[in-house]
Amino acid sequence: MKVRFTKMHGLGNDFVVLDGVRQSLALTPDQLRQLADRRFGIGCDQILLVEAPTRPDADFRYRIFNADGGEVEQCGNGARCFVRFVREQGLTAQREIVVETMKGLIRPREGEDGNITVDMGVPRFAPDAIPFISPVDAVVQPLMVGDDEVMISVVSMGNPHAVQLVADVDTAPVASQGLLIENHLRFPQRVNAGFMQVVDRHAVRLRVFERGAGETLACGTGACAAAVAGIRRGLLDSPVRVATRGGELSIEWAGDEQPVFMSGPATTVFTGEIDL
Ligand SMILES: N[C@H](CCC[C@H](N)C(=O)O)C(=O)O
Numbered sequence: 213m214k215v216r217f218t219k220m221h222g223l224g225n226d227f228v229v230l231d232g233v234r235q236s237l238a239l240t241p242d243q244l245r246q247l248a249d250r251r252f253g254i255g256c257d258q259i260l261l262v263e264a265p266t267r268p269d270a271d272f273r274y275r276i277f278n279a280d281g282g283e284v285e286q287c288g289n290g291a292r293c294f295v296r297f298v299r300e301q302g303l304t305a306q307r308e309i310v311v312e313t314m315k316g317l318i319r320p321r322e323g324e325d326g327n328i329t330v331d332m333g334v335p336r337f338a339p340d341a342i343p344f345i346s347p348v349d350a351v352v353q354p355l356m357v358g359d360d361e362v363m364i365s366v367v368s369m370g371n372p373h374a375v376q377l378v379a380d381v382d383t384a385p386v387a388s389q390g391l392l393i394e395n396h397l398r399f400p401q402r403v404n405a406g407f408m409q410v411v412d413r414h415a416v417r418l419r420v421f422e423r424g425a426g427e428t429l430a431c432g433t434g435a436c437a438a439a440v441a442g443i444r445r446g447l448l449d450s451p452v453r454v455a456t457r458g459g460e461l462s463i464e465w466a467g468d469e470q471p472v473f474m475s476g477p478a479t480t481v482f483t484g485e486i487d488l
Pocket of ligand 1: 225257258276278284285286287288289290371372404422423424425428430431432433434
């Protein structure tokens, strides 16, 4: 089967984007893993599938698959690429779109300057919303990672995040500890592991070991989760500049039941066709 695709990235977090509106696609996990494979396929962190909506209040449906082939609830960098893709492909002329995801609606908007802001919805913290097996609902709590006790904040942006403070992201044990946290038994659906260095009350540096993909150059929902966790801990004030290895995102959150807004770029690299 010939499949048309577009290769895109948000600050180096890269995607294979598929138009499931004008081509009928039902890809198996093996086919998804092949697309994501950086040697035997196209190569990407996630595959984004654009489809017609299943609910009347949405313009499109947005399905996200990690490089390991698993379908997940949310992707922030992907949401910015999504609105750029549907506009570039002529699927819509709207600057703001309402997108149906596995966990509700998000609203990406492409500005006149090409920068994209996304209403990422309201963050959730209760253990069963993450999900995280815990007797307490606390802003910070201990997690045994191997022989080390790590203090984490858990946040759901639709997808699960465990954020910890580090003195220097460049020397943080992202690969070793990130893998252990991702697969920790107290996270029944696994988790994205964030390592955040506070620079000042409006700026952090962040690295994320992503569920199903390993460390990426940037993680949009991870940036939202880190900024929200820092604000809840009284360490940060909105807006927060989040410096990732791939570039900078701006995160705004007014607290409580307010939505999180993420702003940043989206880039189209090339288009192609692949036999699956
Ligand atoms: N690995 C994530 C999905 C991709 C999120 C990330 N690429 C972003 O920009 O938010 C998860 O399993 O929840």
